[in-house]
Amino acid sequence: MAEPIVITRTVSIDPSEIEESFVRASGPGGQNVNKVASAVQLRFDLLNSPNIPEPMKRRVMALAGSRMTKDGVIVLTANSHRDQPLNRTEALARLVALLRDGAYAPKPRVATRPTLASKKRRVDAKVRRSGIKRMRSTPGGED
Template identity: 60%
Template structure:
């Protein structure tokens, strides 16, 4: 089965590896008995479906969630059921990949203020100064 990331990019489900482990936190007796937490692994660097630029952005976005080998690891244990944790991990993976797929905004070009903008700024400063001068409590000379 294919997982759609964008209109052009999709990953195959067999590229994902799921491991189940015991979740920490609340859950009563289930915490000690059942393996409800999901650890989803996706080898991003070996994936043939991701463009190189997207892989670079993914490494920057993932931070500590990506290993030195380029394997993205997402652990989900928010929910009490294994199925819901699987869905949560997959949703988080898709969200991260979509964020990596969007290109960065173009760099900002520095511009100088116009002459009119400079004049407006000076006029406003003069008006503010006059207002503050009128507020002073010193007697007139």
């Protein structure tokens, strides 16, 4: 039996949950790209995974964006290497990185107010700048 893929200290996924298929890569590569299925398409059913907690599923779904199907399956395609094992490793690393990014809730932003001194500096800079622009204008009397 294969070892579980560790995401965090408490979350790991079973390799049997990941489905890999090999397809022909697009782009340059000549004869190699035409006859060898070196690109890897990795599928991971996020919604039906028993090892991922519900809050983490929601965060990963938001991060996955267009890589997520309507059925809740994450689809990653790796075809940057000419070698199939390298593409497999890259696709798995991208899945693990995506799951790790969604593992932790982002720190909430604490709203702050500008200090009185920074407000004063801002107004002084605006007054100085408007004075410079006023000096550039053509001298003319107001009629």
